[in-house]
Amino acid sequence: MRARLLHEFLPAGPDTKDPILEFSDVHLSFAGVKAIDGVSLSVHARQVFAIIGPNGAGKTSIFNCISGVYLPEQGSIRFLGRDLLGRKPNQVADLGVARTFQNIELFPQMTVLDNLMLGRHRHVQYGSVAAMLRIGKAAREEERNREVVEGIIEFLEIQQFRKAYVAMLPYGLQKRIELGRALAMEPVLLMLDEPVAGMNLEETEDMARFITDIRRELGIGIVLVEHDMRLVMDLADAVLAIDFGKPIALGTPAEIQSHPDVIRAYLGEDHATAGGATP
Amino acid sequence: MTATITPSGLVGTETPAAVLRRWAETRPEAVALREKRRGIWREITWAEYWDRVEVFAHALMERGIDVGDRVAIHSENRPEWVFTDIGSIAARAACVGLYPTNPTSEVEYLLENSGAAILIVEDQEQADKVLAIPAERLPALRTIVYIERRGVDEYDDTRLVSWDEFMDGGRAHRAAFPDAVLRRMADATLDDLCYLVYTSGTTGPPKGSMLTVRNLQFAGEVLQSDQGIVSPPPNPDDLLVSYLPLCHIYEKLFTVVFGIWVGAQIHFGESIDTLVADMRDVNPTVVQGVPRIWERIHASILVRLSSASRLKRINAAVWMKAADRVAATLDRTGGRHTIVTRVLGAIGHLLLFRALKDRVGLRRCRYAVSAAAPIAPEILRFFMGIGVPLHEAYGMTENAGIATRNAPGRIKIGTVGEAYPDTEVVLAPGTNEILTRHGGVFAGYWEMPEATAAAIDAEGWLHTGDVGEWVGDSHIRIVDRIKDIIITAGGKNISPSEIENSLKTSPFVKEAVVIGDRRKYLSALIGIDFDVVSEWAQRRRLAHTTYRDLSEKPEVVALIQKVVDETNARFARVEQIKKFGLFTKELDHEDGELTATQKVKRSIIETRFADEIEALYR
Numbered sequence: 036m037r038a039r040l041l042h043e044f045l046p047a048g049p050d051t052k053d054p055i056l057e058f059s060d061v062h063l064s065f066a067g068v069k070a071i072d073g074v075s076l077s078v079h080a081r082q083v084f085a086i087i088g089p090n091g092a093g094k095t096s097i098f099n100c101i102s103g104v105y106l107p108e109q110g111s112i113r114f115l116g117r118d119l120l121g122r123k124p125n126q127v128a129d130l131g132v133a134r135t136f137q138n139i140e141l142f143p144q145m146t147v148l149d150n151l152m153l154g155r156h157r158h159v160q161y162g163s164v165a166a167m168l169r170i171g172k173a174a175r176e177e178e179r180n181r182e183v184v185e186g187i188i189e190f191l192e193i194q195q196f197r198k199a200y201v202a203m204l205p206y207g208l209q210k211r212i213e214l215g216r217a218l219a220m221e222p223v224l225l226m227l228d229e230p231v232a233g234m235n236l237e238e239t240e241d242m243a244r245f246i247t248d249i250r251r252e253l254g255i256g257i258v259l260v261e262h263d264m265r266l267v268m269d270l271a272d273a274v275l276a277i278d279f280g281k282p283i284a285l286g287t288p289a290e291i292q293s294h295p296d297v298i299r300a301y302l303g304e305d306h307a308t309a310g311g312a313t314p
Numbered sequence: 315m316t317a318t319i320t321p322s323g324l325v326g327t328e329t330p331a332a333v334l335r336r337w338a339e340t341r342p343e344a345v346a347l348r349e350k351r352r353g354i355w356r357e358i359t360w361a362e363y364w365d366r367v368e369v370f371a372h373a374l375m376e377r378g379i380d381v382g383d384r385v386a387i388h389s390e391n392r393p394e395w396v397f398t399d400i401g402s403i404a405a406r407a408a409c410v411g412l413y414p415t416n417p418t419s420e421v422e423y424l425l426e427n428s429g430a431a432i433l434i435v436e437d438q439e440q441a442d443k444v445l446a447i448p449a450e451r452l453p454a455l456r457t458i459v460y461i462e463r464r465g466v467d468e469y470d471d472t473r474l475v476s477w478d479e480f481m482d483g484g485r486a487h488r489a490a491f492p493d494a495v496l497r498r499m500a501d502a503t504l505d506d507l508c509y510l511v512y513t514s515g516t517t518g519p520p521k522g523s524m525l526t527v528r529n530l531q532f533a534g535e536v537l538q539s540d541q542g543i544v545s546p547p548p549n550p551d552d553l554l555v556s557y558l559p560l561c562h563i564y565e566k567l568f569t570v571v572f573g574i575w576v577g578a579q580i581h582f583g584e585s586i587d588t589l590v591a592d593m594r595d596v597n598p599t600v601v602q603g604v605p606r607i608w609e610r611i612h613a614s615i616l617v618r619l620s621s622a623s624r625l626k627r628i629n630a631a632v633w634m635k636a637a638d639r640v641a642a643t644l645d646r647t648g649g650r651h652t653i654v655t656r657v658l659g660a661i662g663h664l665l666l667f668r669a670l671k672d673r674v675g676l677r678r679c680r681y682a683v684s685a686a687a688p689i690a691p692e693i694l695r696f697f698m699g700i701g702v703p704l705h706e707a708y709g710m711t712e713n714a715g716i717a718t719r720n721a722p723g724r725i726k727i728g729t730v731g732e733a734y735p736d737t738e739v740v741l742a743p744g745t746n747e748i749l750t751r752h753g754g755v756f757a758g759y760w761e762m763p764e765a766t767a768a769a770i771d772a773e774g775w776l777h778t779g780d781v782g783e784w785v786g787d788s789h790i791r792i793v794d795r796i797k798d799i800i801i802t803a804g805g806k807n808i809s810p811s812e813i814e815n816s817l818k819t820s821p822f823v824k825e826a827v828v829i830g831d832r833r834k835y836l837s838a839l840i841g842i843d844f845d846v847v848s849e850w851a852q853r854r855r856l857a858h859t860t861y862r863d864l865s866e867k868p869e870v871v872a873l874i875q876k877v878v879d880e881t882n883a884r885f886a887r888v889e890q891i892k893k894f895g896l897f898t899k900e901l902d903h904e905d906g907e908l909t910a911t912q913k914v915k916r917s918i919i920e921t922r923f924a925d926e927i928e929a930l931y932r
Contacts, residue, residue, distance in 0.1 A: 036351045037477065038464065039352075185352035185354075186352060188352070188353070189351075189352055192585070194587070194588050195584075195585065195587040197353065251465075
């Protein structure tokens with residue numbers, strides 16, 4: 036029996052030429068400090084969109100605005116044609132936006148399997164009585180949820196860690212589990228906050244492979260915040276560089292790599308070229 | 315297509331495919347294979363097993379595979395492996411297995427040498443290896459079938475076809491020519507080539523050993539008989555886990571030959587990394603392992619015992635003493651139980667052994683084999699003591715894995731046992747080389763007549779290349795590979811592997827190569843076990859970075875010196891190591907220093923590390 040491809044057990048991304056995420060002229064400030072200063076971007080299905088910039092440039096703030104953690108002062112954020120502003124994080128997640136975090140947000144005292152099953156939370160529709168009795172809809176849904184989760188375990192090659200407690204796993208693996216939990220939510224838009232930070236070469240290559248496979252097999256939109264320039268250059272279809280909350284360049288990886296403002300802001304004055312540098 | 319073919323009238327020659335087909339007729343609904351996928355063990359019955367094999371054979375015929383053609387497979391163990399294996403035999407083609415770890419250069423050699431027309435690859439990783447070879451260098455290779463579609467679906471090489479499409483082609487062919495495969499099977503002969511099993515080649519390039527229907531039939535009948543390896547004789551309730559590389563004769567012998575002739579149930583786990591969990595799920599009754607596996611299980615049990623609570627540790631100490639006593643008695647009686655061992659074993663089972671065996675999936679194990687390399691007697695005694703009858707057996711690719719085994723009740727620890735029935739095993743006068751003669755002796759090396767002539771003499775004796783000695787009149791002890799025997803400048807014959815194995819009993823030592831042929835004393839190149847030594851260094855707050863850095867630390871050199879001293883104490887003066895050096899890199903299959911089965915290639919080491927070796931004689 037061969038492994039299932041992602042679209043064989045998860046819904047594929049929307050078949051549309053329109054952007055799935057439109058983030059227009061967004062402004063956000065904390066105590067008078069501009070965190071996001073007029074950033075616009077749009078993400079399409081089947082696209083990997085990378086956001087780069089120095090530490091504190093406002094990359095994670097963009098994620099937090101999309102997922103409903105922060106409310107911008109100005110601008111609009113639309114997802115599949117719906118306004119996201121004012122929605123709570125759980126409501127945004129219910130619409131199909133899943134994310135991973137810079138500092139891994141899993142339940143460390145629970146097993147890998149349970150963490151992934153929690154990712155199915157928004158797909159649980161039965162009540163607590165049915166759940167206790169494991170009857171009817173509860174049994175069917177539970178089966179379907181387990182099937183999806185097992186498909187993800189197979190995809191991420193983590194069969195041997197199914198019953199392991201997350202706290203016991205090395206950092207690189209925890210990041211992989213977090214990606215799995217986000218996938219379990221059946222996202223239309225997947226936001227990855229520094230997915231390879233702190234990883235060794237092999238773990239980084241694995242993660243790059245997973246991202247490539249997700250894009251190819253599911254065709255959902257992926258937004259990536261990442262410092263590893265090699266990864267960005269390899270994977271991204273479009274790159275937005277920001278500095279102090281301001282957009283400084285938007286283009287293909289090649290265009291961004293040679294953009295003088297990007298080299299200055301992001302890589303420092305000393306760098307003549309940006310190729311392969313990892314600050 | 316007018317003749318109707320009756321099952322009984324058809325199976326003239328008992329090929330593995332024919333035997334499989336008979337199971338499909340007599341026990342169609344019984345489980346033949348189980349495969350764990352997405353957390354669930356999925357069953358394949360004998361009827362389904364035969365169906366896949368027949369469809370595969372039709373698919374081969376549809377693609378023009380003729381009698382004697384070669385079909386290669388590059389995959390981890392999984393049901394598709396055995397469908398390919400037996401499906402090829404059903405189509406009277408020969409199956410060639412590649413090690414999953416074979417790098418591109420070796421893939422090229424094996425495909426080129428065997429002239430395989432079809433290659434089955436497991437996934438993108440293996441597909442990338444063959445696609446990296448320019449197509450014109452593999453003129454015979456027409457079709458590459460990929461099992462896992464991920465990534466490979468996108469490739470546009472015209473030789474590629476997915477497993478599903480390939481099998482659909484087989485189904486269409488079967489619909490059009492329903493008895494084409496059966497007819498071909500009916501014409502099979504005992505001399506049909508079934509396998510080219512490439513021996514890993516510690517010297518020179520790998521050689522393809524030709525194994526025929528006759529060889530497999532002989533091995534199958536020996537293994538299923540009551541004088542075979544398992545006693546009481548094996549039966550269809552026996553459970554096995556297939557996990558050693560299937561391109562090696564050892565796993566082939568159990569997964570395919572034992573599995574098919576006995577009708578046992580074969581299990582394929584989720585991955586090589588889940589072996590322990592898979593073993594626990596299955597609780598196999600017959601377990602085939604190599605020393606490294608048994609050493610790992612042994613170590614994991616010891617670690618568990620030492621980390622248990624105080625009360626449990628006291629209980630364990632008492633019962634491990636009892637286990638020692640059981641093992642000592644069994645060692646004396648040849649493995650036959652006495653009243654004392656039965657009583658101790660039964661109480662120990664309740665109080666400790668069952669729990670230990672449960673953890674590693676050996677609770678139901680009624681026969682366990684160690685082969686392919688020498689194993690330390692302590693490991694055998696440990697398992698025998700807790701009620702796992704682990705014994706050594708011996709065989710090689712060239713005799714279909716059949717030579718000697720320690721039969722229950724007649725074991726001698728430290729030997730590889732006695733010859734199977736209908737199997738002649740002798741020691742050559744003068745050299746003490748082990749010679750075997752029986753129906754399992756192979757048909758020769760593929761397109762290497764000189765090598766074949768050197769291996770099989772005029773009277774049909776296979777020259778194994780191993781030096782042995784008799785223990786009692788019946789049992790054989792392996793001394794070493796004949797070409798590895800060192801003759802020192804003083805004219806002494808020394809077996810390096812005995813010294814190397816002694817060094818390797820230290821957890822700090824991963825590899826050891828003893829040198830000294832035509833030299834005035836012995837020396838050794840030793841490779842540390844990075845993980846173990848690294849942990850040792852951390853406990854001593856010894857900062858280190860790479861393998862090289864760690865190997866060059868004076869503290870580590872001193873540590874290994876102690877290991878060498880301990881080994882030297884066990885050997886005679888001429889067999890003692892006067893100087894040693896540490897490898898500054900980990901030996902690796904991809905770099906050509908190890909064979910696919912992780913054996914050190916002595917000749918490569920001697921040229922690649924020539925400077926280091928010369929330094930030991932200055």
